[in-house]
Amino acid sequence: MDLANAPWQPSALARERVGSLIALYRDKAREILYPLVLAHYPAMLANDGIEYRKMIELSTKMMVVGNACTEILGHDYDERRQMIGGLFGGCCFLADSFLDDFGEEVAQSYVARFGEFLSTGWFELKTDRERLFYVIIARLFVERDILHPIARQAIVLLHRAQAEDVAMRSEFGGAASSRRSLANLKICARNRSGHAILVLCVFLVPQIPLERLTTLFAAGALVMYIDDHGDSFADLTDRRVTFMNQVTRPERTLRRLFLAHVGRLYGELPAGNGRDLLIAFLTRYYVTRVEKNRHQRRQAGSAWAVYE
């Protein structure tokens, strides 16, 4: 398919809106997260604040996605919802760091202890990083009825998907051995990010119609495929197996997934600013991540989050 003539092709206005929102929300993410980092985990600001800046980038991304989802679900993305999006980004960044950055033991410990937290509410805070994570969660939890059945399920299903991801990593130990394991990796990526976007949405709005829930779940899955393709080489260096770093022709696979998912979003979501923003953002994310992967293939690169 010719991308330039696809019916869902984002308008110049939607593309411009993504650009201006990224700049706006980057500043807002700093406003929201910097005081928390300073109060609870100032060590994160060391080394020129590289890790903190990565967190701000992820938070910015979540704020843009949150903006699109909120508008799709018929609400205004006001100051409070922007704050929720920013906090959610910080929360995701820290959870991902427990899962991805400190080895298998830390990942398994996080999965077990967060599972205990979801069953009992108790969470023993052992490090400042955990304290920051917990404070962000507590702030998110007071923003919505956390005992709403769909909110509870989205959070717990996200945790189950994380647990399965960690278990599969140790099972595959650096490479997926069969077609079936490749399929499992794809399902796991879909679930992890599909439920994550739903968790974001349940914090942002009081109700999600089932019809929207499934389309937003698909949008979340696409974010993960794109993200994993961008981080493909960094993940392989860390012996982290993902669907996107195990398929034989990743760029072609991602293009196929992108076209199928974006076509679905265009067809199923109500026409409007929210849908246009989501598609424009995903298109930009896709293009920049493909470029990042190519760049890393040419020269061993870092896992730095890029938009441009």
Place this chain on the structure above:
Amino acid sequence: MSSGDGKNGAALVDFVAQTIQSLYSNRRLRQERPLLRIDNLEDAAQAPLQFDAASGRLHRRGCRSIPARSRLALYGVWRIGPEERKLACSRCKPATMEEEPENRSDATDMVFGLFSLIDQFGSVLRERGQEYRKSEDGRLLSRQFEGLFQRLDRREQDFLSTLLTSMDGLIKTIRDIDDRLNNSNGEDKANGHDKDEADPAD
């Protein structure tokens, strides 16, 4: 309360959230009781309807059309809305289901919830209350409360006294029942601690 209510409100959320966890870590609460159970997957698996978030299909529980790959994408749903009938699985046809009566929480659950909190955090609340009563703010509040009490008419004073006495009595009754149950289970605990460690004021 929204943490967006202002910096003080948000800082209070941070403080309370951390303090509760540190009370737990320092074994000052009933260890065996959960604070908040978010995990409802067992209940959700028993819901009459299961929504497959991956395929967008709504099934009856146990429908054989639910693909294995959707195992961790299923959301338990308790009722089907008119707008959601079009998502129904064509095999199990959940749209034709009769609605089961809803199992709603009632006011009694709320009262028991409140008392479970008082019971779980009782020793901490009492200790904090004693400290607060001695503080300058506490003394001021006490004087204000006495002033307010004096301004009430006789009927209102009687009502307030009855309310406070009833609450006291109810808490004591719940504690007695709880202690009896604990002892009948062969445990000799007081508020989650060995009796030797319990507040001497008990």
